[in-house]
Amino acid sequence: MTNPVEHPGSDAFMTSLAGLAHGMEGLAQDAAALQIREVRLLAAAAALAEKTAAGSPAKVREQDMALRSISAELAGIMRIADRTMQRRIDEARTIVEDYTAALDAWEAGRIVRGHVLTIVAAGSVLPPELRGQFAESAIPKCERDTPNRVRPALEMLAQHLHPRSFAERHEAAAAGRCVRIVPGSNGMSELIAKMPTAIAEGIHDRLTQMGRAIIDTRGERAAGGGLTLGIDGSDESRAEIVSTDARTMDQVRADLFADLLLAGTPALDDTRDTSAGPLGKIRARIQVVIPAHALAGDDHDACDLVGRSPIDAATARQLAAGNRQWERLLTHPVTGTVLAVDSYRVPEKMRRYLQARDQHCRFPGCRQAAIRCEVDHSEDHALGGKTNTCNLCHLCQRHHSMKHFTCWRVRQLLGGVLEWTSPLGRIYREDAPAPAVAFTPAIVTPTEAAPF
Structure with missing residues (x-):
């Protein structure tokens, strides 16, 4: 008896793939349970160090020594460096004490470890008393997307919640810009420049x-x-x-x-x-989303450098106003809806609209900026698909090719929502990124109306 040929799409291939997917689901659940146990255990180690030093006149030193000792003990069991173990203990304590809601959501299966680490990293700019509020607001965003895709939104949320304006903090950070060299081996060195993100x-x-x-x-x-x-x-x-x-x-x-x-x-x-x-x-290209209030001069919030991280409003305004290679997106300060799209050059209107709507590759989890992606017909043009915004989206080269040469399929719903179907028939819904684009007709006053 011969083994069935497992070519893509065959029953044998789909059966094998279904087995792999089922196994991965179980593994992910088991791994999450173990990771959560580890976080709680390491947080308990931090609490033990603090309890050991309680009441000591040299509390800070005693606690540090106790933490070092505990870290070394646990590191020996795990066969890792004690400094690495101490960093993991500090991280676990931060999660348990400052981001309780995120830990609970992880334990309930609403988010994964990557989401928790992203929340912790984004919230690190906030004072401890605001991190709980930040986590509560961040969890719904994490439930809808992958950790790498949700990171920019969480960074922007943290910047918005910070009591000090982003412009003030950026000015202080920019004072530390520098260039330094780190000697390496084999005649090589690293030249490191610390400078504004843009x-x-x-x-x-x-x-x-x-x-x-x-x-x-x-x-x-x-x-x-x-x-x-x-x-x-x-x-x-x-x-x-x-x-x-x-x-x-x-x-x-x-x-x-x-x-x-x-x-x-x-x-x-x-x-x-x-x-x-x-x-x-050749000149650089960067895509920046500038809220309307920031374009008008408000420096409290940051602006979004699409695909990367927040930048200060003053830099965003300067880039939008002084370089013909920059496109401007005006967004509503509350709803995030795009109010207008402007450009110093004259790009093809449909492509400009799609760049504003998509912002990045629309395959689940991918954050390649739209300006570096290809515009794809969701329904192939050769099969009758129309060239309109309801049938177009941005895909990076990797996912554009995968759509055409594998069993992955996509269907575009209303509002730019994409419904991806995997070879196993699993559905992945890819909502249009916020802010959603909405073009509205200009309001003509009676005095501007043409006479009959």
Whole structure:
């Protein structure tokens, strides 16, 4: 008797996949129960250290020594470093004491460990007395999405709840900007720049675009594209150098970084002798969501650098007003509804609307920014799908390909909601990210109305 062929979509394949899914569900439940037990046990270790030092005139030192001793004991059992164990004890105590609601939601199966850690990380900017309130507001958001996707919303929520304005805190943090070098091994070092997020993201984005341009045109340039690069200046020498270029994107980014800082121009720019070659003209792209009150001058809340982290309102306003490559999204300060979409350039209107609506790749759990994604027809155009906003969404290259070449299927419902169906028939609902986009007609006053 021969074994059935388990090709995708066959009964044998689906049976095997169903078994894997069932096993993973049980494993996830068992793992969560063990993780919660560990958190409570480690929190009890912290409480024991505090109780041991209670009443001592040198309470702080005694408690620290007791905690070190307990950490070393438990670390020996777990075969990890005692410092690592002490960090885990501190983390567990923070969860149990400051984020009780999150721990209860985790225990009830409403959220997972990743959500709890994301809540703790986002809430770390808040004073302890506000963390409970923050957790209560964060849990409903976590129930609707994956930890990495909900992180930006939680960071923005924490910034909003903070008693000090984000602009004030950013100004103090920006005073600590610096560049430092960390010597490494084998003749390598790390050059670390601490700077405002928008600037750092812009630098990385521009290096990525330049690196992609270099990698994607290797064949064309090796064939003799007029590259002014080579040891002896000959076409053969230039072609050989380019044809043997097998650097990864990370390596190209690092080389470009050094080229720009040391020489002011990329070494592989084929027109670097001019004032601005093709690579030199590449500029960074960043997508920022600016609440209407922040655009009007309110500095208390942060603005959302889509796909990354909050930035201060003053930087967001400067970027929105002073660079033609930035698009502006005006959002309602209370509901989050987009009131208007503006741009200094004139992009294709439907694509602009979709970027404002989707913000990122619409496959469950993916946060690749929409500006780096592809617009996909939910119902294939070749099968009659229409090119309209009710049939279009942004998918990154990975998930766009997966939609077309695997058994995953998607259906778009009203309001930009996507309903993904896995090969096993499991349904994953992907709501349109907040703020939801709503365009409304302009209100014409009687004095502005045209006469009959």
